[in-house]
Amino acid sequence: MNLTLKIWRQKDKATPGQFETIEAKDISPDMSFLEMLDVVSEEAQKKGFEPTAFDHDCREGICGMCSLVINGVPHGPEAATTTCQLHMRKFKDGDNIVIEPWRAAAFPVLRDLVVDRSAFDHIQQKGGFVSINTGGTPDGNAIPIAKQEADLAMDAASCIGCGACVAACKNASAMLFVAAKVSQYAHLPQGQAERSRRVLAMVEQHDAEGFGSCTNFGECEAVCPKEISVRVIAEMNRDYLRATLVGTNS
């Protein structure tokens, strides 16, 4: 199949970027979206042009490295799928495809389609962990946890930190990401000791990074490759308000 790509090109953080139209020829429908970009890059290199830079790592849909807003949707048109797991059979021969980087003040473009997602690391460093001694592996099973609670924690913990929620949010808010990290511990006994401090510190860092606030459009959960529900945001809001107004964990 042949495609016309409109790709965002940007030399570095300081230089303004622009769209470049690139023809992708003889693309197999069995290729992943990233493999298609590999082929395009290879062709560009053969002709002496600079290939397009984009983020990727495991290409198994579990690392959270790949990104790209494809035709207006982060990770492209297929629900619950990362860009690396999106296949070209989802497109038609002759399609025009617009490819943009994540757009957020807190995610500056480093080059072409690569953005700096260090802001997520800064938020994580503020409380996305437990600092109590949880013992060895067998000790994990010594504390009984209701199946329902374990499932809620696990659903939140499936966040891979890709940033699609920020990319999809009209306010470039990272609430779904922060809330997933807060919720995964809020449902576990190991997370209780630092529950109030965690939510206050992580939200404070979220705000300091320049992310926007949640206006409950629900676009984040619609594009999340791990289908994390905005119920985690409601839980985080409740924890945040309780920590702010009451100050205790119970």
Add this chain to the structure above:
Amino acid sequence: MEDAVSQPPPGVGKVIARMHGSTIGQKALMAVSGLLLVGFVFGHMLGHLQMFGPNAREHYNAYAHFLQSLGELLWVMRLTLLAAVILHIVSAVQVTLRNKAARPIQYANVKWIKATFASRAMRQTGVILLLFILWHLLRFTIMSAAATGFTGPEVPLKPGSTELVPDVYGRMVFAFNNRPGITLTYVGCVGLLGVHLSHGIQSALQTLGVLNAAYRPLLKKVGPALGGLVFVGFASVPLAILAGFIK
């Protein structure tokens, strides 16, 4: 991060800073002030629905007389509502400015997947509603006689009663009867109120985190249902007057 099983309640300064300055705090203030206004909207609507039914003139006039007779309490209610409106607007401006700054470069291509029209139009419906409320207050509260041109005589509070009260029922009928332009403007504006609330109510409940996962499917229906109810309730009175059903 230190261990802390429990923390002391934060100081007042810290609480104000967090509520006023953080993303969640600003939204919570917007939600609380909004829900307060929703409470008023429903009370206001129920009051107006007394325009229907037998002996509506007496019921409605007695209701208006009761509100006027509250004295200082009426002013407490008015100032509370004014404070809620100001808080709602201030937090809306804060949230909007922050959110605009969070995405300085827009996408060339945006596709909405599940964001509703109501959610995307909150700012626009909000501004129109503010103008509508000012017009509405001018017409019916601040300078009612001059604005509506109603000069009807005072009427007895109850049949046979010697106590005379303003004929608010008559003024209401006068304000909409044979005035299709004004009536349709009102219907349009309360329609926008319904649209605003259809997202606003569910958004406020989500922001305050009052409902857990089990109630979320219900929550999604509550906003549009209440928004629709507000529209039907408020639109029915002027439409019934225009149609000659209430006279």
